[in-house]
Amino acid sequence: MKRTKALLMTLITTLIITAALPVPDAEAASKKVGKATLSLAKAAGMNQINVKWKKVKNANGYQLMVAKNKKFSKGKKSYKLVGTSKAATKLSAGTKYYVRVRAYGKSGKKTVYGKWSKVKTVRTVKKHSHKWKGTTTSKQVLVYNMVPFSQATGPNGRGEDGYFRKYRCMCSSCMAKNLYTANTSSLEIHIKKVNSPGWFEEIEWYRTFCNKCKTDITDFSTNEKLEHKYKCKGGYYSDWAFKERVYHKSTSYYTTQNTTTYKCSVCGMTK
Numbered sequence: 627m628k629r630t631k632a633l634l635m636t637l638i639t640t641l642i643i644t645a646a647l648p649v650p651d652a653e654a655a656s657k658k659v660g661k662a663t664l665s666l667a668k669a670a671g672m673n674q675i676n677v678k679w680k681k682v683k684n685a686n687g688y689q690l691m692v693a694k695n696k697k698f699s700k701g702k703k704s705y706k707l708v709g710t711s712k713a714a715t716k717l718s719a720g721t722k723y724y725v726r727v728r729a730y731g732k733s734g735k736k737t738v739y740g741k742w743s744k745v746k747t748v749r750t751v752k753k754h755s756h757k758w759k760g761t762t763t764s765k766q767v768l769v770y771n772m773v774p775f776s777q778a779t780g781p782n783g784r785g786e787d788g789y790f791r792k793y794r795c796m797c798s799s800c801m802a803k804n805l806y807t808a809n810t811s812s813l814e815i816h817i818k819k820v821n822s823p824g825w826f827e828e829i830e831w832y833r834t835f836c837n838k839c840k841t842d843i844t845d846f847s848t849n850e851k852l853e854h855k856y857k858c859k860g861g862y863y864s865d866w867a868f869k870e871r872v873y874h875k876s877t878s879y880y881t882t883q884n885t886t887t888y889k890c891s892v893c894g895m896t897k
């Protein structure tokens with residue numbers, strides 16, 4: 627009897643859960659995936675074709691097909707992609723290729739395909755040995771000579787003067803982020819990497835303030851302190867406070883940077 631009751635309970639629970647499960651979304655089921663449109667199919671050398679297509683509404687992905695005949699049966703290559711571009715590689719040189727793409731979407735668990743795009747034909751560049759021709763362009767680049775951290779007014783953290791120091795790189799990115807660091811070694815690596823115009827240290831000293839009016843009373847005489855305490859009817863507190871900023875600007879100079887690009891005079895490929 628007990629078992630029957632338990633079974634019945636399980637059955638009821640199952641029924642409730644089943645009823646609560648979302649029915650296949652009526653909207654999703656009616657979603658249609660549109661026809662894809664190729665926007666580019668261009669040979670990039672002997673063995674590659676670059677393909678681009680337009681984004682299709684409701685698409686989860688795309689199927690790109692490249693083949694050597696109209697029926698897409700010879701030398702077929704098929705790719706499933708999420709993005710809207712692909713470089714089809716390892717193709718035969720000097721060969722006419724047919725290219726088409728279609729979008730697909732999901733309807734429940736089913737994959738729904740849109741219509742194939744119009745076919746584009748493109749011929750890969752004929753087989754040849756690349757004839758590289760170099761072009762050198764030169765430009766003036768500004769290089770910074772960093773001021774080493776050893777030239778800071780004090781060592782890392784608290785200086786010999788007992789003051790506390792924070793460091794910051796002066797590159798535009800660090801300036802925007804307002805980043806400080808106490809670790810000069812990682813900052814040094816960064817400064818060199820970004821060719822930074824310099825860095826600065828922010829010096830803090832330990833001061834005593836009136837906790838009512840926030841006046842810095844560190845340098846007050848004992849009498850002045852007592853007077854102030856009487857006037858403000860408050861206590862004192864001590865904390866690190868900004869003293870000054872010391873800039874360490876890197877020296878800069880211009881240097882000529884040459885860049886040579888090679889282009890094949892036959893197919894136009896660059897390296």
Ligand SMILES: [Zn+2]
Pocket residue numbers: 754755756757890891892893894895
């Ligand atoms: Zn070439």
Ligand SMILES: [Zn+2]
Pocket residue numbers: 795796797798799800801816817820822
């Ligand atoms: Zn920086």
Ligand SMILES: [Zn+2]
Pocket residue numbers: 836837838839840841854858860
């Ligand atoms: Zn005060």
